[in-house]
Amino acid sequence: MFPFKTSFTLDRKISQPLYLQLSNQFIQLIKEQKLPPKTKLPGSRTLAELLNIHRKTVVACYDELLLQGWVESIAKKGTFVHSNLPLLHQTEFSKSNFTSEKQKTGFSFYKSNVFNSVNSLQKEDVIYLNDGVSDQRLTPIEEIARTYRRITTKKNIFNHLGYNSVYGSDKLREVLVNYLNETRGLQTAKENVLITRGSQMGIWLSSQLLLKKEDVIVTGETNYASATTTFKNQQAILKTVLVDENGIVTENIESICKQQQIKAVYVTSHHHHPTTVTLSAERRIHLLNLSKQYNFAIIEDDYDYDFNYNHAPILPLKSHDTNGNVIYIGSVCKTVAPVFRVGYLIASKEFVDEAASRRKIVDRQGDELLELTFADFIKSGDLDRHIRKVMKIYKQRRDLFCDLLSKELSSFFQFEKPKGGMAVWAILNKKYSWKQVIEEAKKYQLEIGNYKRYDLHKINHNAIRIGFASYTEEEIYELISRFKKTMFAIKE
Template structure:
């Protein structure tokens, strides 16, 4: 772990002297939020209290009081003569076996010096418990792996005796991009050609390339709060200055966004407009137009992330901002067919052709080759309508699961929660009406065989919420998981 002094605490520990909440509690809530979103991963060594007081401009007694509270809740651990460390509850080890991150073992000791990231630790946790919630993953048991495998093998055999391999590669990639751009135009209301499209191996690569090209150190980037932890990690690692704005039942607060734009120069607005992560709220039509207007007036770029477009349950899916972008202010990225098996999915970026050409230069370093056989298989699936048939079939299954999950939540937890039934996606944003520790609920659920990862838990002074993914669970698994959730809640109440 890099030196704690280099961690940009000021960028995500935000204190407000005018807030009625005591400063020490603000510190507690801000640290919990940073830990749960992955900005302060397990093992991060915090600066000494005197130095951190200077960084945050607070009284040392106030900071010590906040740290005492955080330690009692299990978020940090102080080791004598070694320092204070971020402690993940799921990975907590007995103190007698814990090694301070500053001590190098023989496996990590090296003479090579290199820059280490304090924000890119993988926040995804793995558990062997029988039942698990996640933040909205599809069910891989529904994947038509056999069909894809047969198509892939048949095309691979067909190319064994092909002579002009290089020419065939170039033509196949052009065909794939042509059919893929038509597919996006048809399903998302875009008006793009192949020159406006970049395909990548994953959604994460798309986001990384876009941020690398758009953002320089110190650029101001606006994100929603609460926000998407993976994108926030990538933005923080780019040394951007992150500015958060609140959300409500209509999406991001555009009045707040306007005030931010009036006060400082914004480079990028990162937005999940159709299906805000984590709250599942769609940006209202009025605010969509306001966002586009503000981008033009204040000269910033909208990075619109639409990774979950495939999972909508009505006949009129909400079109992305990119479909109405007359001023070419939107860089639209997403994923293609999240229901496909690992290795067959795609990420993509649509943007003005000059931007795409520059992205391709960077992609040629990260991904110098393309899987032509995979592209041919997916081209055939698009041509024959198989992608549409699979998507329609899966949407029906996931809609049935959503409705069953909603009925289970109402039946088992109806008096203790509030939520809106989402019209898209594979998760439900549940706000708890009672005030209790989500860490305690997490422990009680684990003791009964249900895993709640930190990435789905959201707790501040004003909010206690969880993002409960249902897509990967069948009806019987849902019933067991919700029963454990109800029993665990009763235990801590």
């Protein structure tokens, strides 16, 4: 006789109904073959008495098992484990091999060595270097929440809860057109705008439309790692050119164009990622002329346009584009907070239409309520007010960080004080390696991360980006202190 009384554990304190707890445990016993096909189950009254539960609970359990096909009811005989259930072939069950972290995959799938590893959870008391992100603690969350509440309580809000435009919220597209035309010198229309979930989606969509296997794209020798990874995933051929104090060297791009057809050039023209240099006016014009002459696309990633400390922002390449060669990509993620996945891709209507069709495959549409919120947030002037506020703070943090880095660690690092952005390009003295630094830094609760992503083309510049914007002045002092302990320990 099967020990029904001792085989079930029912917990009245949890939210799951008792009949479902019971039916799920029955299913597990059947899968483990402890209750094989044709096994007769106890009558509802008998089992209820054994488990000290109401008979209706057992009846509901049996009804559930019957509905799911695990048991069958035979008139005047009782309830039985279904006679036609096939045996489930599985490894011997144990908690160790069934936890999601340890369970092995039972099928083959395609892996890639192109992509970077995913981020792990961060620990307290450890300072993590980043490559230039905003301080989430400065996010105007009350203003955003207030706007969101106002949006969601409107009478017509239900019109925005279904499947709507894959292009993104019409209102946000209209607001962005006005905002970008006024602030960045663009001459664009709503039909040229596709709302994305951050700039990375814009880069990915552009790569999908522009690149197939062995198509050629040109980037800087130093380049934004996520963009490089995206292009490699398309099996494109990456041609790299020098980046100096005036940005990507367009004369080198011209030399490549004379030798072979290229499909695109990827450029972070405002503050080159990772070195922070700005593309000069002369090279901007040269690059635009080359794109017209050789019919290639320019993917302009304007990831931190808003942060300039010494002068007004330099207008993007897109503002001078009269030939439809520039794909302009940006977002509010860097400006406000990374969690708000609102970005945009601006290009010719036919390119935007195709990008929208491609986007639909992986992401039917964005978060329209969030997009409506940011439309109001931008239109009301809240975004500009936030930018003005954090600009002052980030400038102070830049000045302090660079001052301390220069005074305390000048024998170890060479750098130029950035004119904008949220990070410093720090070149390590060639006597030392970042591998050494990383291992030693861990002893002082300083986590530097994967330095290799800054040199995917292996030119051995021995530099990384170090962000300053996300740290308070107190945290900057502590960061430099831990860095100093690390470097002097290596020196000894």
